[in-house]
Amino acid sequence: MAEPALARAEPLLGVSDLHVWYGESHILHGTSFDVHRGEVVTLLGRNGVGKTTTLRAIMGMVGQRKGSIRFDGREAIALPSYRIGRLGIALCPEERGIFATLDVEENLLLPPVVRPGGLSVEQIFELFPNLRERLSSPGTKLSGGEQQMLAIGRILRTGARLLLLDEPTEGLAPVIVQQIGLTIDRLKAAGFTVLLVEQNFRFAAQVADRHYVMENGGRIVDMIPNAELKANMGKLQRYLGV
Amino acid sequence: MNAIFGIPTQALFGQLLIGLINGSFYALLSLGLAVIFGLLNIINFAHGALYMMGAFGAYFLLTKFGIGYWWALLISPLAVGLIGVAIERLMLARLYKLDPLYGLLLTFGLALIIQGLFHNEYGSSGMSYPVPQALQGAKDVGFMFLPIYRGWVIAVSLVVCFGVWFLIEKTKLGSYLRAATENPGLVQAFGVNVPRMITLTYGFGVALAALAGVMAAPIYQVNPLMGADLIIVVFAVVVIGGMGSIMGSIVTGFGLGVIEGLTKVFYPQASNTAIFIIMVIVLMFRPAGLFGQR
Numbered sequence: 001m002a003e004p005a006l007a008r009a010e011p012l013l014g015v016s017d018l019h020v021w022y023g024e025s026h027i028l029h030g031t032s033f034d035v036h037r038g039e040v041v042t043l044l045g046r047n048g049v050g051k052t053t054t055l056r057a058i059m060g061m062v063g064q065r066k067g068s069i070r071f072d073g074r075e076a077i078a079l080p081s082y083r084i085g086r087l088g089i090a091l092c093p094e095e096r097g098i099f100a101t102l103d104v105e106e107n108l109l110l111p112p113v114v115r116p117g118g119l120s121v122e123q124i125f126e127l128f129p130n131l132r133e134r135l136s137s138p139g140t141k142l143s144g145g146e147q148q149m150l151a152i153g154r155i156l157r158t159g160a161r162l163l164l165l166d167e168p169t170e171g172l173a174p175v176i177v178q179q180i181g182l183t184i185d186r187l188k189a190a191g192f193t194v195l196l197v198e199q200n201f202r203f204a205a206q207v208a209d210r211h212y213v214m215e216n217g218g219r220i221v222d223m224i225p226n227a228e229l230k231a232n233m234g235k236l237q238r239y240l241g242v
Numbered sequence: 243m244n245a246i247f248g249i250p251t252q253a254l255f256g257q258l259l260i261g262l263i264n265g266s267f268y269a270l271l272s273l274g275l276a277v278i279f280g281l282l283n284i285i286n287f288a289h290g291a292l293y294m295m296g297a298f299g300a301y302f303l304l305t306k307f308g309i310g311y312w313w314a315l316l317i318s319p320l321a322v323g324l325i326g327v328a329i330e331r332l333m334l335a336r337l338y339k340l341d342p343l344y345g346l347l348l349t350f351g352l353a354l355i356i357q358g359l360f361h362n363e364y365g366s367s368g369m370s371y372p373v374p375q376a377l378q379g380a381k382d383v384g385f386m387f388l389p390i391y392r393g394w395v396i397a398v399s400l401v402v403c404f405g406v407w408f409l410i411e412k413t414k415l416g417s418y419l420r421a422a423t424e425n426p427g428l429v430q431a432f433g434v435n436v437p438r439m440i441t442l443t444y445g446f447g448v449a450l451a452a453l454a455g456v457m458a459a460p461i462y463q464v465n466p467l468m469g470a471d472l473i474i475v476v477f478a479v480v481v482i483g484g485m486g487s488i489m490g491s492i493v494t495g496f497g498l499g500v501i502e503g504l505t506k507v508f509y510p511q512a513s514n515t516a517i518f519i520i521m522v523i524v525l526m527f528r529p530a531g532l533f534g535q536r
Contacts, residue, residue, distance in 0.1 A: 060431070061430075082432075084431070093428060099424050101424060112433050158433070
């Protein structure tokens, strides 16, 4: 009976000793962390410690990388970016990545379906009703909040099981931040796994199961389960320098 | 009425027709350049040489294999497109991390080599290519006699240009292309094989040039320098229309062809420079070109 337990213990995403270089500069010096199936996990840390780079490295969008990125039992470190996307990982980038020359509908339908089990367009409209009315507007004519909804919505269609969300609340009004928080809860209930990069600490505390703390060079220095957050508040504030 | 502004209508419509013919080639060539520039960020200086190869392809097919115009219309662009795929895979693909100027230099060098090889083999005198039987003769369209082949060229060019426009602006495949033009990294992370798309796009762009070459063979003579002569004007068209703009290259291609034709009627001395004068004026007021975004 030990075997099934082991299989269950294998994380959906296992990053270990990840190094990343952009040209000459060495950005990540051995980042390691795990995300389990169905979890919402955040990467917390000050500006510039390498959180966004970590997400981009998982997607294969960086210059040179070494170490190990295991997804669903497969090693992905050497795969080209489009193969990683097809494994079932999807990124919602920090700058949102809405295409100006595509209308909202084209933006929404752009990411190819990589495996079965994604949400239908109708289900995405239930999560983000605003999008339905704006289908024929150019993507970048939407408000910041609507663009963020579009950026999240379009990766829910593809059947990807792991969503990498890079600061989805940045620069948004509180009511929209709240809507995105509810969305993440619903996605978790629907079985999605989420790796979240956040500056908004209160938001992270609302939605996540665990928090990894990242310091300079992408080093993970601590892991705090959300339940123990209150007890670790002092320590966390020191890490984040707030 | 047989004169407009003191110009005989016969001459006016004749030049208008020549303008539309030239415009057809400007549009087809600048369209390919625009598609390539959009995705590869490379100014394809080899475009004129590949257009010439398209014409020579038709000529070889006829003289060596007895294969006529209609098959050449298909085979020659396909063959040149494959050569384009090889050029992209073997050479251009190594340059994407460098300054775009290197792509320009490489394709310019390729153009010189290709033209030099053909020139060495065939000299600079042109070889004639017959108009296909079905398109010979002329039709009385009331105000003038329209040579059927010329009407055919204009019609095909319009259909191909707007077909490509539709493909890029209105289809799923086109949405991948437009998205990859804006942010190739993200489109690739979504699971789209962008490098393969880039290769096929280059192949498609140069196949359009070769198609123009086949259509040009019966009108202009097949000659190693036919592309070099044309491409300078086509680059001016691209600059006026706006680098990378699809609709811009179609509209400016036809528009400038017509303007050039009309200049020949009203002020023949300026006919060779009219396009460049327009380019100067456009660049002064709209540096990104008439349809340009950046």
